[in-house]
Every structure is written in C-alpha cells, then in structure tokens.
Amino acid sequence: MKKKLLMLCALMLAAGSVIACSKQETGATAPKAGEPAASGNVNDISEKLTITWMSQAFQGGGWPEDHPMIREINKKFNVDLKIQWVPFANYKEKLNVLAASNEFPDVFYILHPEFNKWKKQGLFYDIQPVLKDYPNLAKIPQGPLTVLNPKGKVLGIPYYLTEARDSYAVREDWLKNLGMSSPKTVDEFYEVAKAFATKDPDGNGKQDTIGFSFYIDPTENMLRDIEFLQASFGLSRLWKEEGGKLVPYQTQVEEWKHFMTFMNKAYNEGVLDKDFAVNKVRSTIEKFEGNKVGFTILNPNDYNNTKKAVQKLVPTGVVTPIEPPKGPTGLTATPTFDILYKQVINNKIDEKKKRRILMIMDYFLSPEGSDFIKHGIEGVHYKKISNDKYEKLEAADKDRQNLINNWILRPFDPGIQMYKWEDPAYHKVMRDMFAMNEKFKWPNPAAGLESETFNRSGGNLNVKFMETVSKIIMGREPVSAIEKASQDWLANGGSKIIEEINKSYKE
Template sequence: MKKTALLMLAVCMAWGVTAGCANKNEDRSAASGSPAGSEGAQTEKVKIDMVIASWKGGGWPDNNHPIIQYIDKKFNVDLQIQWVPNANFVEKLNVIAASGKMPDVIRLDSPALFLKWANQGAFLDLQPYLSQYPTLQKIATPEEWALLNPQGKIYGIPIYETAQNTIYARADWLDKLGIPLPKDDEFTIGKFYEIAKAFATQDPDGNGKPDTYGFSALGNAMNLGMPELQAAFGIANGWKEEGGELIPAQTQSKEWKAYLGFMQKAYQEGVLDKDFVTNTNFNEKYAQGKIGFADMHYQFSRQTTQELQKIAPNAEFARLSPPIGEGGARGNSTPSSGKIKVVLGKDMDDQKRDRILELLDWWVSAEGEDVLKNGIEGVHYRKGADGAYEMTDALKAEGEGRQSLMWNWILRGNTNTFNIYKWSAPEWAQGMEQSIGDARKYPYRNVAEGYLPSSPAYAEKGSTLGDKFLKAVVEIIAGKKPVESIDDAIAEWKSGGGDQIVQEVNAAYKAHS
C-alpha cells in the first residue's frame, strides 16, 4: 500500500494535478482534461471492464495505478481491470460465461475456449471496423487475423508472438577444450554431437569427475525440450504442411528413426543427461554447471550466466544458430501469432465499442508502447542531466517490469522490444534485439496450432495419444526398445484416433484456406 501511495503521489505531481488524487477511492469522473499529447478527451465517460490472467507477482492491487489513471484521462474512460491468477483463469471465465454477462475485454490464451465462445456468438465481430484503426490492423498479417475465425469474421485481436529460443553453448568450456565457437554455416548436427561429446568426456569444468553432459532433455515434452534437434532431423514441430495437407509428427517414421538413433547413441555414450527421463525442468542444471548445450532465450541466458558465475566465475553462455541437418533442415521453435486473442464482448453499444478500439489502436502505437511498457516519466523513470534514463526509487521498490503488465499480459504490438526499457543498458538492449532477430531467421512453427481445437477427436483423445507416443520415444532413447519399434507407436497412434484427428484437422485447415 505504501508503494502504491508513493506512485499515486508521484503521478499527481508529474501531471500537476492534486484534485482527485488525495483519496484513491474518489470518483475518477471528477478528473478532466488529458495528459500531454492527447488528442482531446471525449465528452462522456465510458466504463470498460477487463478480465485478465495474471502470473508471478499478480496484477496491480487496484485500479488507481498511474498508468490506468493516464488512460482514464486520455480517453475519458473508467478502466476496471480484474486480474485473475492464471491457474484459475479458465474456471473464472466459465463462471462469468454462465452468468450471461461477458466482460468488455478479455485476453484468451485458450484457442479451444475462444472457438467455443465464438461459435456461441459471445464476441463482437471486429471485421467491419478494423479499417478505421490502421495501427491496430497492422499488428498482424491477414493470415494471423484470420486464424481460428470463420470466413469473413474477426472475433479476436491476435497477440504477436515470435521465436526467441535457440541453442546456447558454454563458451568457457569451448575455450578450455580448445574448440572454436562453431560458425553459423558449419554448425551441423554432426558438429553438435562432436562438441557435446567433448563436453561430456573431456572434463570441461576441471574437477576431475565425469559429472558433465553435452546436453539435457525433458521426459515430459514431445520435443524433449530441445526442438532444435528435432528440427535438424526434419521432424515437424507438432504438424507441418506438405502438398496442401497437414502432417502430424507422429506419422514421420523415417525422420523419427534417424533422430532416435542419434538420441539413443547420445544416451548410451553419456552425452545426453542420464536423468532426462525424470527431468521436468532442466534449467537448474544449466546454472549448476553440468550441461554444455542449452535451449534458452537471451534474458534467461543472462540470468543463468549470473547464477553460474557464483560457482564458476569465468562461465559464459554464447548464442548459436540451430544445428543443420541433412538437406539444410534447421529451426528455432516459433509460436504462432494469432492463436492467443484479445476479444470484445458483443453486448456493448457503439460508443463503448469505438472507445475501446480507439484505445487499443493507441495501445499498439509507438506512443502507447512508450507509456504501457516504460510507464510514466517522473513516476516510473526519470531522465538525468546526461540524457540517460533511470528507474525511480518507487519502481525499484516495486520491481522492474511491474509497470509493463498491461503491455506484457494484455496486448502488445509487433516491435520485438518487450523486456527492453528506456533505462535498459545499451548492451542488454542490443543483445535482446539481436537474439530475437537471429532466432527469427529459422522459423520452426506448428502450422496446425490454430486448427487443432477444431478437432473433437483431438479434444477427446489427443492428450492420451500424445502421452503414449512420448512414452515410446523416451523408452527407445533410454535403450529399453529398439529404434524400429517407433513404427509400432506410430501404428498405435493412428489406430487409436490419430487418423481421425488428421482428417478433422485437415478439414478445418481447408475450410480456412
């Protein structure tokens, strides 16, 4: 509460406004005018209800946050955000839907829930209005706007997603072993294995013990937490398109046999972490100095390096492009923009609809990004005499990133600058932007993400079939079954409902093509 009070006082001082700020429960409709740069407030205040999922740290404690006040003044709205813990979000939304009164704005991360409610007519069709909001319209491609929507209708604003993760390697281990950092065009899957085996067998940490591994994996994920390796062998990231048809990874016999032979050999030779079967999270092992190659994004690589340097002061992870397989196959796992949506409830008048769309059009503009990501100047950050920006003490106490919840958890534009703030160190900003740019060079996308929720068979059987197939994969890698037995797993997947899933997913794909 003290932190909130400090922020409230600071925003009042920054705007030169005291009336209405003394009591945070006072009716904000008494406020008038707009922050600098506003195009002028509308004459009638509009209340906007948002229901939004929250993650670690939760949402803001009340709706008097300085950024909400800024928006209220700029657009003459009364913005009310209900932050719901993500673990309970779907349950909460189902309760809301049963009441018959949908909120004005919801961010939906569940494609299945989006399709269910869109089919029930719960959302406003945005198609007739998008041309009036060009900035908002440009945050995604026409294909991303259309994803999950019926022909000719747009029921949700697509959340922009991009590849971030790629392969990182212990650069200090490479130096110790006299191995040059692989060049982009020379980093084949064979070179990956050669280096990984050196990490596992040549004591790169210098402790005289055989306690390091080339790489690790997860026993509870179809891509085993290292999608770059499967990409090199041509295995689909879930599904791929071939000849106008969507093909699931579970049917790729030839590719699986090559990949599983590689993984089984790595397990037998101690190159692959022997505990991979029971791993649910191998991030801690990176920080413990046991793993040579890692799948990470830039921010996590910096955090992991800092932790690692507590026990190995010279430790450093270096970013690489994904390894190259036969025929040049390579890729970094790429989420599909468009499957996560911001939706508007259909039961609103024209004035509210226009006010919300005007707000969201500004939201993804350069000005909106500045406010929603960095916060309010004088409240969350200040500009020093040398021209450099720095966080205020109030934001330091609250925690960097807390000012950007609306940008990160509700809607953001397609600028690839999240986690880069005005006060970010130049080397951090450059590293983040470069890492995202590099990851995007090698897209490895599940082309069926937007169509799977349309398959009743997938909803009923997909999870069980996937678990069975993954169990077979893990058993083969661990040497409990021969590589050729993957054909039995493929046949079981297809006969158990997989063929039906393929038919239904392709029907949905062709209906939207």
C-alpha cells in the same frame, strides 16, 4: 392537412437523425484522448464508462485497483478500468465458468481452443467494419490478425509473441578449456556434448557435467529444448504440409527412427541428461546456470540474467548464442511460437463501450502508448537524463509498471522487453539473437486448427505416443517400437484427427 404536414416533418427529422448516427458509427475517426467529440459520436469520451477487463497473471500477480498506471489510463480515457487478474494455471477453468453463466467481462484474454469453440456463437465483437478508424490496430500483420477468424471477420486483437524468440547457447569457456569450437553440424554437436560430459570442462576434477538436456512439455506432449535436433532429422513441428495435405509427425516413422537412434546413443553414453523424463519447464536453463550442462535454449530477454547466474558460480563463465547445428541434409530449426491468443470484446456491451476499448487498445499499440505500457510514467517510474539516456526509478520495481505490456497487449516488435534505461550494447546483442533466430523458424501449418476428436482424445493419444518415445530413448524399447506406436495412434483416433484437421485446413 396541418396535422399531416407536422407528422411528415417529424418523420423527416427522425430519418435525418438515424442517417447521421449511422454515418458516425461506421465512419467516425477516433479523437485524441481528452478532445471533445461531436454529439452522438460513439468515440466521444465525455461520458465516464466503467470497463471490466480480465487478464492472465503470472508470478507476482497483478496490480491492485488503485495503481498509478490504472489511474493514468482512467484519466486519459475517462474510464473506471477494473482489471481482474486470473492466475494462468486457472485461466481456462475461469473462462468455462464464465461461459456457463454467460457473464463475461467487457474485454478479456482468450486461449485459442475456447476462441475456436465460441467464435461462431456471436459472443465476440467483430472489429473488421471499424478497424480503419484505429490506425495502430490496422497495422497488425494480416496473418496473426485474421488467423482462426471466420472469413471476413476480425473477432479479436492478437496477443503478440516473438515467434522465433529463443536461441541455442553454449558455455564458451567450456569450449575454450577443451580446445574446441562451436558446433556447426549435429555430428559436431555430439562430439562437443560428449566432451562436456566426459572431459571435465569446468576443471573441478569431477565427472559431474552433462552434454545436453531437454524436457517433455505436458501440455502438448512435445520434446522441448532440443527442437533443432528434431528438425535436423526431418521431423516436423507437430504437422507438415505434403502434397496439399497436412500430415502429423506421429506418422513420420523413419524420421523418428533416425532421431531416436541418435538420442538413445547419447543416453547410453552419458551425453544426454538421464533425468530428462522428470525435468520441468526451466530444468534445462537451471542446470545450465548451475554449471551442470553445457548447452541450453536461451530467451534473449533473459540473456543478462542467465549470464549473471552463470558468473555467480563461475566468474569467468561465458554464455554464447550460436546458430542451431544442422542435420545430415542441412535442416535445423529454432523453437517457434504461434500467435493464437487474443483479446476479445464482449459483443453484448453497447457500442460506446466497444469503441472506448478499441481506443485504449489502439493507444497501447501507438508509439506514445507502447512507451507508456512498457516504461510507465515519467518522473514516477523513470527519469530522463538526456535525449538518449534514462534512469529507472525505484517505483518501477515496486509498481511493475510493465504488466499490460507483458501480459495483456503489446506491439508487434521483438523489442517488447528492451527498456530505454538499459545499455544499448545489450539491446544490440538481443536484436542480433532475434535476427539469427528468424532464419530458423519451424512453423506448424496446423496451428490452431480444429478437431473434435483431438479435443476429446488427442491428449491421451499423444501421451501414449510420447511414452514410447521416452522408453526408446532410455533403451527400454527397441527403436522399431515406434512403428507400433504410430499405428496405435492412427487406429485409436489419429486417422480421424487427420481427417478433421485437413477439413479445417481447407476451410
């Protein structure tokens, strides 16, 4: 009897421990960094953890391991943070290499095609059950937070992009030289662009300027830097919803005809940049800054840099953001980005490490944390002059303290690249540009939806379609050639893509 009583007590104690641990896992509130936590609490930071984090990297590369920003994070959260910076051009390849070996880091940035491919395999940690414990993560708008996720799950934290970021801009000094005003309609835009190409707007006595330019994006085979023109003639941004069904722009034959009639005329009359077919990502802005073209797409975050570049060649040059000119029926748009990329947590790691990563992410989106990942360390990267005045220090340029904010995770705020040591008047210009652009969003309702046929052959189909578009603009094919291009797109896989995209859309 005595042995039975002892065994029963032991079982009751064990059951009590399991219940207590379960309560702490599902309902624990994350303590502030540095505060002690209850024994067994998954958010206890008394144990030092090594965290591996893989991120994309762009020009200049990432931080060295011994970096002041990493040291601060390590100290605050009792971690040994190791960031692996992978050049963006090689990032997709790196993800697939890791997938082949099933050796992912603890947390990593993921592109939406790979997220879609792996989201049903149990690879990513589902944050939904614990999201309430992280108030700043929980404030992320539901659309970006849940997009692409299986129903009821949150398998990653979205990487914020300013959806309606870019403005259209004009050389105001060229307008003044020619006695013209900013265009409000597509017809007025053509008139101004033609004058820029033919009436010597820079006054150098040479016919060496053009009206407008664009380039063909090789990743999506889209026309870039003239989005407002496409939209003004009724073209969708890749897909549109019609009668509850998604329809691709490759089937919008009549809209394409109107748009390309306009573009072919501009090409023949020297209004359009004749080198558009070989232009690259920054060609339009570089030609604008080089005093060669009168209109451009302008990122508000780069407004000051563009203005300085223009005024380096032309001290009296004036760069003015304008609303995108409207088409015959009042349509227009601004370039629009989709928030589809995410930071995901490896589901294989233990719960303590998962929670520590969430604490760090939540901090990055808090007022204190977002200030840290943008501006860096007070006294090292900036100093406070008064309550509303700050000075940037030399170490900020050397350390590039803002790489987490730029490349890893940041708040849902268009002001992600507005720094507190900058002129508030400049910030107003930028915010006014963002507010103007917000009115002209050009959403793609099929963004991120899955189609096996598109993954397999959609790229080649779109290349062939865009080749016809280019030939029509240059006059090498008649406008009617778009009819056959559309039929070929449908016959060679486009119809199946439509079917699969719509199936994904309904799900």
